[in-house]
Structures are given as structure tokens and as C-alpha cells.
Amino acid sequence: MGGTIVIKLSRRNFITAAASGLAASALLGPKALAQGPVDFAGQTIEWWMPFAEGGGSDVWARFFAPFLSKHLPGQPNVVIRNVPGGGSITGANEFVARARPDGLSLLGTSASTQFPFLLGDPRVRYDYAKLAPVLVSPTGGVVYLPARFGVTSPAELGKITGEELVYGSQGATSLDLVPLLAFRVLGLNVRHVFGMTGRSDGRLAFERGEATIDYQTSSAYLTNVLPLVEQGDAVPMFSWGVLDANGTVQRDPTFPDLPHFVEAYEMMHGSAPSGVEFDAYMAFFGSGFAAQKPAMLPEGTPEDIVFTYRKAFEDAVNDQELQAIKGDILGDYVQAVGPDIEKLYAVATSVEPAARDWVREMLTTDYQVQF
Incomplete structure (x- = not known):
């Protein structure tokens, strides 16, 4: 049997998210460049991690941080800000409430953050559709x-x-x-x-x-x-x-x-x-493995800054030094950057309402999960 199976992702919200994302992506080229260069010289960028130090997502962010610094204009200092709690919900909620759309704040999440969003957990205050993805990392x-x-x-x-x-x-x-x-x-x-x-x-x-x-x-x-x-x-x-x-x-x-x-x-x-x-x-x-770890900018971030981040992550992924040492951190998986990011991000952060409702009912009936 061949290695490729085409699965048509017919979930209505996936199609909507992907289409709107691709439309937004199309705007990030000439328009972004026309607004002038972005320069982060002398700035410090906080990469928010809603997890404690030392976990897989924290290690992932700390691995990427120096390469992001290297490839962003002005080579700003990139630091990891750990805000654990609530199974990662606390830090993500705080990010959307406090982070400014000036390019100096970045959020990294994982499946443990995405699953509560997909399941409609009432504690969730973040909406992935309103954030701007700049990197998506898979695992297996x-x-x-x-x-x-x-x-x-x-x-x-x-x-x-x-x-x-x-x-x-x-x-x-x-x-x-x-x-x-x-x-x-x-x-x-x-x-x-x-x-x-x-x-x-x-x-x-x-x-x-x-x-x-x-x-x-x-x-x-x-x-x-x-x-x-x-x-x-x-x-x-x-x-x-x-x-x-x-x-x-x-x-x-x-x-x-x-x-x-x-x-x-x-x-x-x-x-x-x-x-x-x-x-x-x-x-x-899709959320747990194929697009497990996305990095996103806050809602309202100007298009030129989003474009700059996507280009920086694309350059970082292609950096020969990163390729030489990625080892157990990234494995052989293709990192989604640039124009490849929108569809995978939509997969990681959307679920058809009928499927979500079915999962919630199954978890409640068979495993006594309360929502």
C-alpha cells in the first residue's frame, strides 16, 4: 500500500478557517513589505509558555529561541516566560488578556492547551482563530x-x-x-x-x-x-x-x-x-500530533510584523546550524512555516461542532467527564 492517503477534511469550520487564513496569508506579501521594514534592535521579546520549565513544550521553545533571535531584524533578545497552571489554560488566558500586538509577545501552546479549546472547556478565554500563527511543529x-x-x-x-x-x-x-x-x-x-x-x-x-x-x-x-x-x-x-x-x-x-x-x-x-x-x-x-505545537502572535498584530515573524521562522528552520542539532527536539518532521502554516494551524485548532458534541457526550457517558 502506498504511503499517501487523501483525507478530505470536510469539516465546515476547517474549510472556513483555512480559506480565511489563506486569504490573510495572501495579503502578507507586497502589502506587508510596502509598510516598511520591521526592526527589533535593542528590544526583548517574551515567548510565553503556559507550562513549567523543563517540559517538552518549554524545551521546544528554548531550542527555537536563539534561532528566532538570530533571524528577526535587529536580532532582539528572545526570552521564555513560563506561566504554568490550569493545565496550561491559565497562561494562555493571561496572554490574550495582557499581550500587546506590537511584536514583543509570542505565545507557544501544545495539545494540552488546544484540547480544552476544542472541547469547549468553560475556563478557556483564548480563541485560536483570533491569533496569528507563525510556526507549527508536528510530532509523531x-x-x-x-x-x-x-x-x-x-x-x-x-x-x-x-x-x-x-x-x-x-x-x-x-x-x-x-x-x-x-x-x-x-x-x-x-x-x-x-x-x-x-x-x-x-x-x-x-x-x-x-x-x-x-x-x-x-x-x-x-x-x-x-x-x-x-x-x-x-x-x-x-x-x-x-x-x-x-x-x-x-x-x-x-x-x-x-x-x-x-x-x-x-x-x-x-x-x-x-x-x-x-x-x-x-x-x-491533528491537534495532538500533526500540528501539536503552534507559535502565535496576539490578535491585532500588524501584517508586516506577522510577515516578519513568518520569514524569521522560515529562515530559522532552514538554518544549517539548526538542522545540524535538531536531533531529538524536532526529529525528522517538517516544520510548517511561511505559506504552509495556515491549513495545519486550522487542523490543530478547529473541530466540526457535530464531532465536538459527540466527543463531549462520549466522554461524559463513558468516562464521567464533566464539562
Whole structure:
């Protein structure tokens, strides 16, 4: 099977967001340049992080910060401002309330910030549609099973649909919502055991035989799970995959020989996935992995400043020094910059109302989540 599956993202709000975003992007060229050069010489730019120091998003921002400084006009000082709390909602709320649209404030978020927005959490005061994206970073992950099941590919998953599988989860509304939806779409019978403090807990439960299906992010998979595969104890089933600039599901470049989730579904069921459950999966997969970490300027930021930031991030991503050291921070994933940013950003920050309502009802009914 080839590595490209075209999924037409027919969610009305996605189309609207993408179309309006592309229209805005078209205005950022000659018009922005006509307003004169932007210069941040002698200035300090605060990159807001609604997370504590040392986490994955904080490391991501600190990795990019010196390259952003290098490629912005005037080479301003770029500092990280950590504002943790409320599962990242607190810092994002504070940013939209206080940050000025002068180019000196930048917000970075992750799936844990985007999921509450997509689910309609009443604590959320930020609206991604009003922010101006300047960078979107993807990541990936791999789902695997114990070798003792005798399942060697997704085409054989039907062998275990009658068996209860166990997955160690950090919570129904955490990033583990993506595998929760994926397993449901596939038709697997999975019991989610909550309370894991990280994906490493899930892997250890798998190694002890307490969990019988698991996924790990790309770097964790390569470091900790690949040895289990090589020892004959685990078998990879599929990656989540990535999205290209057109919203097309592609194979994960880190795992080009593994089918992505949509391919896995087709191998198992003989047809392409569809329906509200799949729409929900695509929305949260896009936000959780394919476009996990966006960087944005405040509402009302002038077009010339937005253009300048997008150009700076594009130059930063192409910087030979960054390419040489990106390693485990960025992996082999294509960073969305310049004109490629709008569609991926729309994927990360929009969900069709029917799919959102279905997820909320499912979480409330099956997992006692209160909104």
C-alpha cells in the first residue's frame, strides 16, 4: 500500500478557517513589505509558555529561541516566560488578556492547551482563530502490541477484536484522547486504566504485562520500545502519521515502513474510515500530533510584523546550524512555516461542532467527564 492517503477534511469550520487564513496569508506579501521594514534592535521579546520549565513544550521553545533571535531584524533578545497552571489554560488566558500586538509577545501552546479549546472547556478565554500563527511543529508516535498475540500487521487486528485490551492512560481528556478515539474507530475493545503520570508509566505497565496495547512518541519509541521489538517482545502496528500542507495524511518520515492510522484501518476493514467518530479522531489527531505545537502572535498584530515573524521562522528552520542539532527536539518532521502554516494551524485548532458534541457526550457517558 502506498504511503499517501487523501483525507478530505470536510469539516465546515476547517474549510472556513483555512480559506480565511489563506486569504490573510495572501495579503502578507507586497502589502506587508510596502509598510516598511520591521526592526527589533535593542528590544526583548517574551515567548510565553503556559507550562513549567523543563517540559517538552518549554524545551521546544528554548531550542527555537536563539534561532528566532538570530533571524528577526535587529536580532532582539528572545526570552521564555513560563506561566504554568490550569493545565496550561491559565497562561494562555493571561496572554490574550495582557499581550500587546506590537511584536514583543509570542505565545507557544501544545495539545494540552488546544484540547480544552476544542472541547469547549468553560475556563478557556483564548480563541485560536483570533491569533496569528507563525510556526507549527508536528510530532509523531507508534502503537504496538505484545508479540505473544501473534498479530504481525494491522491486517490481522481482527484476531483480537473479541479480547479486552488494557491501555495505561494519563486521562480521557489528555493527549491520550487520541489513542482512545483511534482504538474506538478501529473497533478494538480497550479498557483505559487512568492515573498514569506519563507515557513512560504506560510503557512500563506494558513491559510488566499489565497493559496489552500502548503507544509512545517517536523519540521514546526509538529509545525504549525498539529494543523490545528487536528482542521479539513487541510488534509495531502503525504510526499516527503526519499531515502535509494540504491536509493529506502521510506516513511518518521517522517510520516510513510503518502504515499510518488510516492505512491501518483500511488494512483491517477493507475500506476507508468515515463518520463522526473518525471526524473527531482527525480533529484531535491533528491537534495532538500533526500540528501539536503552534507559535502565535496576539490578535491585532500588524501584517508586516506577522510577515516578519513568518520569514524569521522560515529562515530559522532552514538554518544549517539548526538542522545540524535538531536531533531529538524536532526529529525528522517538517516544520510548517511561511505559506504552509495556515491549513495545519486550522487542523490543530478547529473541530466540526457535530464531532465536538459527540466527543463531549462520549466522554461524559463513558468516562464521567464533566464539562
